[in-house]
Amino acid sequence: MASPVNIVVGSHVWVEDPVLAWIDGEVLQINGHDVHVRTTSGKKVVANVSKVFPKDTEAPPGGVDDMTRLSYLHEPGVLQNLAMRYELNEIYTYTGNILIAVNPFQRLPHLYDTHMMGQYKGAGFGELSPHVFAVADVAYRAMINEGKSNSILVSGESGAGKTETTKMLMRYLAYLGGRSGIEGRTVEQQVLESNPVLEAFGNAKTVRNNNSSRFGKFVEIQFDKNGRISGAAIRTYLLERSRVCQINTPERNYHCFYLLCAAPQEEKDKYKLESPESFHYLNQSKCFELDGVDDSLEYLATRRAMDIVGISEDEQEAIFRVVAAILHIGNIDFIKGQEIDSSAIKDDKSMFHLKTAAELLMCDAKGLEDALIKRVMVTPEEVITRTLDPASAIVSRDGLAKTLYSRLFDWLVEKINVSIGQDPNSKSLIGVLDIYGFESFKCNSFEQFCINFTNEKLQQHFNQHVFKMEQEEYTKEEINWSYIEFIDNQDVLDLIEKLQLQALMEP
Numbered sequence: 001m002a003s004p005v006n007i008v009v010g011s012h013v014w015v016e017d018p019v020l021a022w023i024d025g026e027v028l029q030i031n032g033h034d035v036h037v038r039t040t041s042g043k044k045v046v047a048n049v050s051k052v053f054p055k056d057t058e059a060p061p062g063g064v065d066d067m068t069r070l071s072y073l074h075e076p077g078v079l080q081n082l083a084m085r086y087e088l089n090e091i092y093t094y095t096g097n098i099l100i101a102v103n104p105f106q107r108l109p110h111l112y113d114t115h116m117m118g119q120y121k122g123a124g125f126g127e128l129s130p131h132v133f134a135v136a137d138v139a140y141r142a143m144i145n146e147g148k149s150n151s152i153l154v155s156g157e158s159g160a161g162k163t164e165t166t167k168m169l170m171r172y173l174a175y176l177g178g179r180s181g182i183e184g185r186t187v188e189q190q191v192l193e194s195n196p197v198l199e200a201f202g203n204a205k206t207v208r209n210n211n212s213s214r215f216g217k218f219v220e221i222q223f224d225k226n227g228r229i230s231g232a233a234i235r236t237y238l239l240e241r242s243r244v245c246q247i248n249t250p251e252r253n254y255h256c257f258y259l260l261c262a263a264p265q266e267e268k269d270k271y272k273l274e275s276p277e278s279f280h281y282l283n284q285s286k287c288f289e290l291d292g293v294d295d296s297l298e299y300l301a302t303r304r305a306m307d308i309v310g311i312s313e314d315e316q317e318a319i320f321r322v323v324a325a326i327l328h329i330g331n332i333d334f335i336k337g338q339e340i341d342s343s344a345i346k347d348d349k350s351m352f353h354l355k356t357a358a359e360l361l362m363c364d365a366k367g368l369e370d371a372l373i374k375r376v377m378v379t380p381e382e383v384i385t386r387t388l389d390p391a392s393a394i395v396s397r398d399g400l401a402k403t404l405y406s407r408l409f410d411w412l413v414e415k416i417n418v419s420i421g422q423d424p425n426s427k428s429l430i431g432v433l434d435i436y437g438f439e440s441f442k443c444n445s446f447e448q449f450c451i452n453f454t455n456e457k458l459q460q461h462f463n464q465h466v467f468k469m470e471q472e473e474y475t476k477e478e479i480n481w482s483y484i485e486f487i488d489n490q491d492v493l494d495l496i497e498k499l500q501l502q503a504l505m506e507p
């Protein structure tokens with residue numbers, strides 16, 4: 001952001017504050033780069049001129065509903081505007097044709113009822129207060145009028161409200177393009193009802209969000225030539241595999257593990273399950289329960305949701321067998337074997353879990369044991385079998401658990417897609433992308449690399465549309481404007497993409 005030029009003694013300004021992020025005040029004195037400010041809380045602070053921003057003293061007290069109308073479009077100005085609106089329960093604000101949503105952390109049913117949907121139907125963009133329905137309405141109208149497919153991108157950090165926003169978008173599209181009075185369940189009902197199933201298997205409690213989606217999702221709603229919903233498809237990306245084997249307090253593993261451990265006793269007996277505390281994949285974190293959530297009721301609700309999306313009783317049984325098998329696999333421990341760099345199943349307890357996992361997966365227990373403690377390498381000349389030491393056997397055990405879980409998740413998504421049904425003759429579609437935002441932990445892995453790379457690509461798409469194309473337009477029309485600086489990471493993306501391509505091409 002360029003340093004402000006219009007700061008003089010007496011100016012009303014924003015300066016950084018360690019607690020409030022930004023605080024306003026009045027300039028008392030300027031010495032070179034140092035600006036002395038008396039804040040409205042009465043403190044005197046000295047800030048570098050590059051960190052002092054002018055405050056619009058004539059801004060309306062309730063803020064503006066489109067931030068392109070702000071006199072100063074800088075960070076404190078934007079945050080102040082959003083905060084003022086939030087105080088008045090206005091959680092949505094536009095910046096041109098981009099909608100910014102601030103998480104209200106409370107249910108606001110009046111914002112999303114059918115009366116509200118009726119209001120936004122066909123209303124011009126910007127005619128009514130900013131709303132997520134208005135964005136969906138524009139996408140739908142453009143699709144109908146121009147016959148073009150559209151996508152809505154929902155992005156933000158964890159807990160920002162992306163999944164809730166996606167659900168509202170889907171509801172509104174279902175309202176616009178749904179069919180009433182049709183026999184059986186409609187496509188749109190099935191898409192909405194697939195959410196609880198996806199959430200049971202793809203969501204988990206994290207530090208930030210008790211129901212955090214640990215995968216990205218692109219939902220395609222297909223329409224026929226009359227603008228009626230004719231099919232749908234859900235595509236998922238980047239499921240967080242590491243969570244299956246590794247969690248820390250206060251996070252949890254995927255919800256489905258806890259739901260199954262809270263199932264009716266006869267089900268638990270069938271899968272030989274005890275409490276979550278008894279399973280290694282769950283007891284690495286001391287958090288087992290969620291405030292206000294009864295896992296036994298959630299289990300029944302998930303079963304019902306599975307019925308609704310068309311997953312048969314037998315398939316449900318098979319799904320939960322795999323979930324239980326993963327828990328048992330996690331409890332298999334190893335000791336050193338007789339040969340050098342080899343291992344064996346640790347004790348009777350581990351043997352019980354190995355046998356149970358094999359029974360649930362309907363495979364041979366000895367075969368499963370071999371798969372965990374040996375590695376097979378196939379070369380053009382021969383097949384080499386090598387034994388693994390206990391540490392490597394644990395890596396192989398966890399690898400199997402992660403792969404089983406991610407394949408189960410993919411299978412579930414595929415099953416939901418078959419059951420919802422796609423329309424091969426669909427004329428156009430509206431896609432909603434709900435993908436998790438940038439992540440940076442103390443220890444980052446390849447998963448964070450993939451997530452951040454994806455987000456960087458999306459950011460580039462945003463930059464392309466918001467800054468680059470817009471500014472090219474200004475230049476073309478010879479409009480007098482000052483260039484907006486933005487961080488352009490295109491070079492880094494090119495580098496990574498070229499490396500990927502090279503890796504793919506290498507023999």
Ligand SMILES: Nc1ncnc2c1ncn2[C@@H]1O[C@H](COP(=O)(O)OP(=O)(O)OP(=O)(O)O)[C@@H](O)[C@H]1O
Nearest residue numbers: 105106107158159160161162163164209212213436
């Ligand atoms: N519009 C809203 N109305 C009411 N509550 C909301 C709204 N948006 C978000 N919330 C609340 O915030 C919580 C977190 O929102 P959500 O799960 O949508 O975040 P997210 O951005 O998808 O997070 P993650 O990336 O971790 O999946 C929700 O469970 C809900 O309680």
